Amino acid sequence: xxxxxxxxxxxxxxxxxxxxxxxxxxxxxxxxxxxxxxxxxxxxxxxxxxxxxxxxxxxxxxxxxxxxxxxxxxxxxxxxxxxxxxxxxxxxxxxxxxxxxxxxxxxxxxxxxxxxxxxxxxxxxxxxxxxxxxxxxxxxxxxxxxxxxxxxxxxxxxxxxxxxxxxxxxxxxxxxxxxxxxxxxxxxxxxxxxxxxxxxxxxxxxxxxxxxxxxxxxxxxxxxxxxxxxxxxxxxxxxxxxxxx
Amino acid sequence: xxxxxxxxxxxxxxxxxxxxxxxxxxxxxxxxxxxxxxxxxxxxxxxxxxxx
Numbered sequence: 001x002x003x004x005x006x007x008x009x010x011x012x013x014x015x016x017x018x019x020x021x022x023x024x025x026x027x028x029x030x031x032x033x034x035x036x037x038x039x040x041x042x043x044x045x046x047x048x049x050x051x052x053x054x055x056x057x058x059x060x061x062x063x064x065x066x067x068x069x070x071x072x073x074x075x076x077x078x079x080x081x082x083x084x085x086x087x088x089x090x091x092x093x094x095x096x097x098x099x100x101x102x103x104x105x106x107x108x109x110x111x112x113x114x115x116x117x118x119x120x121x122x123x124x125x126x127x128x129x130x131x132x133x134x135x136x137x138x139x140x141x142x143x144x145x146x147x148x149x150x151x152x153x154x155x156x157x158x159x160x161x162x163x164x165x166x167x168x169x170x171x172x173x174x175x176x177x178x179x180x181x182x183x184x185x186x187x188x189x190x191x192x193x194x195x196x197x198x199x200x201x202x203x204x205x206x207x208x209x210x211x212x213x214x215x216x217x218x219x220x221x222x223x224x225x226x227x228x229x230x231x232x233x234x235x236x237x238x239x240x241x242x243x244x245x
Numbered sequence: 246x247x248x249x250x251x252x253x254x255x256x257x258x259x260x261x262x263x264x265x266x267x268x269x270x271x272x273x274x275x276x277x278x279x280x281x282x283x284x285x286x287x288x289x290x291x292x293x294x295x296x297x
């Protein structure tokens with residue numbers, strides 16, 4: 001069995017429909033458990049008070065915002081190199097999920113920043129690169145919508161995705177190599193001293209896995225929709241050809 | 246049942262509210278479009294089979 005078998009739309013649809021129920025249920029369950037645990041059963045932080053509970057939304061959303069872009073990059077490269085339509089459609093399907101994750105990360109960050117930093121927004125390296133990533137998502141979605149020919153749209157959006165990757169990397173690592181700005185370092189680290197306390201990290205890990213599975217389920221479902229929408233276009237074109245012949 | 250969120254209750258509730266609304270909109274729009282496209286495709290395939 002090879003991964004390239006899933007370049008066949010029928011095979012992709014059959015397999016994704018088989019695994020999707022398990023993905024939906026497990027992601028909903030893990031997100032619910034993680035968020036309920038984080039919201040109801042974690043203590044206040046000695047500095048941040050109850051605003052620390054926002055971490056259970058902000059961190060998983062930011063993580064998925066960046067990872068969604070990397071998934072789009074891989075799918076776009078597969079399209080560019082091997083010309084598999086399913087991979088181009090998967091990249092297209094992931095973009096709206098990625099932009100919502102980016103929006104959640106930006107919104108929860110701003111809501112948290114107001115009482116903690118005294119401002120909704122600062123032109124800090126990580127915040128700014130995240131805002132640029134959001135704009136890249138907007139541009140990516142707009143480009144797909146603007147071009148009629150799906151192959152041309154896939155080519156051009158793949159190039160845009162490649163350029164936007166710079167900002168996806170920046171938003172992930174800006175806090176490490178720019179020693180300035182308001183945003184603190186990573187919440188989760190292999191260094192025990194830098195890591196958040198276990199009381200927060202356990203529900204946080206559950207939320208992160210839940211958000212990850214939610215992303216996969218959404219991308220499978222949306223890719224299926226894109227495959228069907230493409231088939232409708234092809235069938236209509238064939239019908240028109242038949243009428244004119 | 247509701248935890249005591251202290252003076253930051255508005256902040257925490259706003260963050261959770263905004264996120265849940267955004268996630269619900271994403272899921273709702275995704276399922277709505279998915280069902281519409283599936284219906285369209287089924288109808289088109291049926292019509293093409295009927296018309297030969």
